[in-house]
Amino acid sequence: MDRRVAVVMEDDPDQARLLVTALERAGFRVAAARTGQRARELVARHRPELVTVDLGLPDIDGLEVCRQVRQLSDCYLLVASARVDEASRLASLEAGADDVVTKPISLRELQVRVAAVLRRPARIHRPGRPQARSTRPGSAGPDRRRTARIDATSRRVLVGEDEVVLTSTELAMLARLVGRAGAVCTREELQALTYASDGLGPTNVVSVHVSNLRAKLRRIGLGETISTVRGVGYRLDQSADVRVLLES
Structure with missing residues (x-):
């Protein structure tokens, strides 16, 4: 290609x-x-x-x-x-x-x-990768949570054999949310990742991209991972049964 x-x-x-x-x-x-x-x-x-x-x-x-x-x-x-x-x-x-x-x-x-x-x-924030848990005899055993992997090169999110392809803007937003998992990313912070300078307000542009991102994640069972913090922005919630990892 x-x-x-x-x-x-x-x-x-x-x-x-x-x-x-x-x-x-x-x-x-x-x-x-x-x-x-x-x-x-x-x-x-x-x-x-x-x-x-x-x-x-x-x-x-x-x-x-x-x-x-x-x-x-x-x-x-x-x-x-x-x-x-x-x-x-x-x-x-x-x-x-x-x-x-x-x-x-x-x-x-x-x-x-x-x-x-x-x-x-190039603007994607890549946090340090968590260490995989050992599966050797006597260890605590593997992590049984579902793991969503973000492939930054191919712009895909994968859960097992299921995958969705993201646009560069969707990937940049998701990567930022992952890098700040559990904390709130403001609309203005996410707006800066869209490079939109054509007169659209940050609320509209960010809302559209987050809506598209949620719809794609819903296909692989992650639609509720991104929550809205009313009047502020959005937060990635890593629940007890799912984690999202960013891979280069």
């Missing part, structure tokens, strides 16, 4: 050239498409590291394209849209986007946003 490929979905030639230029300067090989159908083919073929989606594609609604990309890939997903209302931005995040940039896009802003998105894994 070539992790330095980007796919651009944009039907406006001028915007497409801008996106391609910015991504090439960031070190990507870029494949561009003017329709959602063609873009899905490129994502399936190249398994890119980063994908940009225009919400106004001529054949398929951009939000539906985002959802389909998320089924194919755990890539960084950047939505570029002329829609400036909050509802559209929140819908993009709910559909799996890592960030939203409003058209018309400046080359400088685009370069900064791409760089910020690509830095996210």
Whole structure:
């Protein structure tokens, strides 16, 4: 898999050239498409590291394209849209986007946003790993709690054979919560991990990402692990029968 490929979905030639230029300067090989159908083919073929989606594609609604990309890939997903209302931005995040940039896009802003998105894994806080309990005869025996393992490289959370794939933002938030397990992470603290500087309030952006994260964790029986601390933020609760470990 070539992790330095980007796919651009944009039907406006001028915007497409801008996106391609910015991504090439960031070190990507870029494949561009003017329709959602063609873009899905490129994502399936190249398994890119980063994908940009225009919400106004001529054949398929951009939000539906985002959802389909998320089924194919755990890539960084950047939505570029002329829609400036909050509802559209929140819908993009709910559909799996890592960030939203409003058209018309400046080359400088685009370069900064791409760089910020690509830095996210490096911002993950990795606490020291707990020592595994010994299973030798005479020892206290293995830990019988269910263990959820977060693979920071593949951005997966695994419980036994079950797994879910997270976006980079979801992973950054979960990693922060794990690093502060039992303590409260404020909304502002989690907001800083989203790199969203497009006018959305921290409550809305963080709530959307936490909601998506909870929905994914629910698939592997961890939906109630993250609790809301009203008016403050969120807390990861490591109960008696489950623990969450972050692995590099």
